[in-house]
Amino acid sequence: MSNLMPHPGRSIQLLPGPTPVPERILAAMCRDVLDHRGPVFQELGLSVLKEMQTVFRTKDPVIIYASSGTGAWEAAIVNTLSPGDRVLTIEGGHFAAMWTGMARDFGLIPDVIPTDWRTGPDPQKIAEHLAKDKEHAIKAVFVVHNETSTGVRGAIAKVREAMDAVGHPALLMVDAVSSLAGMDYRHDEWGVDVSVSGSQKGLMLPPGLAFTAISERARAATETAKMPRYYWSWTKMLAQNKEGYFPFTPATGLLHGLAESIAMLKEEGFDNVFARHERNAEAVRRAVCAWGLDVWCLDPESYSPAVTAVGMPEGHDATAFRKLVYERFDVALAMGLGKLAGKVFRIGHLGSVNDVTLLGGLTAIERALAIAKVPHSSGGVAAAMDYLG
Ligand SMILES: Cc1ncc(COP(=O)(O)O)c(C=O)c1O
CATH class of the missing domain: 3.90.1150.10 (Aspartate Aminotransferase, domain 1)
Structure with missing residues (x-):
């Protein structure tokens, strides 16, 4: 009590x-539950999947899980990586540290660049670290765009430049959980391979949806990635999303809310x-x-x-x-x-x-x-x- x-x-x-959560979004969610294999849902599914590409500023497919943001991170790992892979994490705060911990739990080997938790990821240090990896053993770089625990925003475009400057092919995976729809975010222009976000932040929705924008290189990585996956499988999701459907029961109420949220963002x-x-x-x-x-x-x-x-x-x-x-x-x-x-x-x-x-x-x-x-x-x-x- x-x-x-x-x-x-x-x-x-x-x-x-x-x-x-604005009243308009609350009202939009107060709807009867849809048959998620029916035509009305299909229209909603196709529409929100397409609109989310505008939000991420991408032509890449965006998928939507019934999950919090962490689920989409887990999905990013299990769809692209294999146990024993090295990854580079920039530990600029509590959420970045969570991803390092998650990487370890999945049997990845994280190289960690620490920060003082008061400044953003240093592109120079990232470039120096990657330049030493001549064998290209590092398969992915994990960066948090907006570190919610410290109030520090990282410069993702500069991280990409640093990776390109040393010609390192690692995938760039970005946590945009607390940045998407609240500040400028450009999945395509910044050359991000996997962008991950959640519903309960800039999108003004209750918790329960997670979003992932996935580049062609990241999609290709699923073919060799050996982590087990089922619910989180991008392949299953992308196959059904083409028709506007989902392989598992989607959070239909939240998807109605999402359509309204995007409409409000576009109106403003x-x-x-x-x-x-x-x-x-x-x-x-x-x-x-x-x-x-x-x-x-x-x-x-x-x-x-x-x-x-x-x-x-x-x-x-x-x-x-x-x-x-x-x-x-x-x-x-x-x-x-x-x-x-x-x-x-x-x-x-x-x-x-x-x-x-x-x-x-x-x-x-x-x-x-x-x-x-x-x-x-x-x-x-x-x-x-x-x-x-
Ligand atoms: C930057 C960042 N990453 C990840 C998360 C975890 O997301 P979730 O709690 O939706 O799983 C949060 C949550 O606040 C966050 O702010």
């Missing part, structure tokens, strides 16, 4: 996923959606700086438009602070993960977030800083409001 006081009014969720315009995220992120950073707290990401070029991690002053526990904000103000912030647990709290500004929601959340934080006697200056909300104009 929860011992939380009931809160009147709406709660505010400033999380980098799950993000708020992708560039406007991205600009809104950049603007919200800047407003949050202005508040954090006015409070005198640390924006965790050290490189302005890498500031995430989706989430800002905030360093807590010494002697103050970020997890306890987050709990206070939640219990007192009904505002959900995200916690520090992995080695940042207790050190940072994270403000999500991803998905369907407007000025007023953002300012409401920042107000709760400013009040909670005072209640918790965290050393800070007031004026963060005012700074954000000034910026938002």
Whole structure:
């Protein structure tokens, strides 16, 4: 039983996923369950599979699993790699570290380039590492585009350039879980082989769908990959997707929601959606700086438009602070993960977030800083409001 006081009014969720689900999407999902082998479903299937190519900016096929984002990552591994293969992972945060762990669990041998968890993947280091692999034993490079645990966005185009500069043929696999539909993402132009994402972030849906865009080279790799796979088999999925169907029961309700989400994104315009995220992120950073707290990401070029991690002053526990904000103000912030647990709290500004929601959340934080006697200056909300104009 929860011992939380009931809160009147709406709660505010400033999380980098799950993000708020707009009424229009909720309404679109309130439909009778479809016969997923029938013609009405077929139309929906063909339409969302095609539209997702626009979202990923690709001509490659996109597949959709009933799963969270991690499932699509597992699929990327088992469809392209074999036990004993070497992979290169750039460990820039908690989610990147998860993929390294997953690689090990599948019997892959990860070479790990660590970072300080405050800056993005260094293309120079990637190039140097790959240049040493004369035998081309490294079969894939794993990179997280938007590291949700640190608020650092990596430059995927530069990672591709680094790989090309040394002529290394490894597959480039990118975690776009918390970036897709919240910031510019270009599967084709950046030469990504496998892009992986989830529904509960920029697409403004509940959790439950995972997406994968798959290049021709990655599809070809399935022919030699020896990992066992069944549910995750791209081949099975792609064969049926051609006709708009799925090999296993699809999450039909979420697919209705997805169609609505894409319609909303197109109505707003992708560039406007991205600009809104950049603007919200800047407003949050202005508040954090006015409070005198640390924006965790050290490189302005890498500031995430989706989430800002905030360093807590010494002697103050970020997890306890987050709990206070939640219990007192009904505002959900995200916690520090992995080695940042207790050190940072994270403000999500991803998905369907407007000025007023953002300012409401920042107000709760400013009040909670005072209640918790965290050393800070007031004026963060005012700074954000000034910026938002
Ligand atoms: C960057 C990133 N990768 C992977 C994941 C894991 O995705 P899921 O929880 O949907 O499996 C998350 C979840 O927040 C994430 O932010």
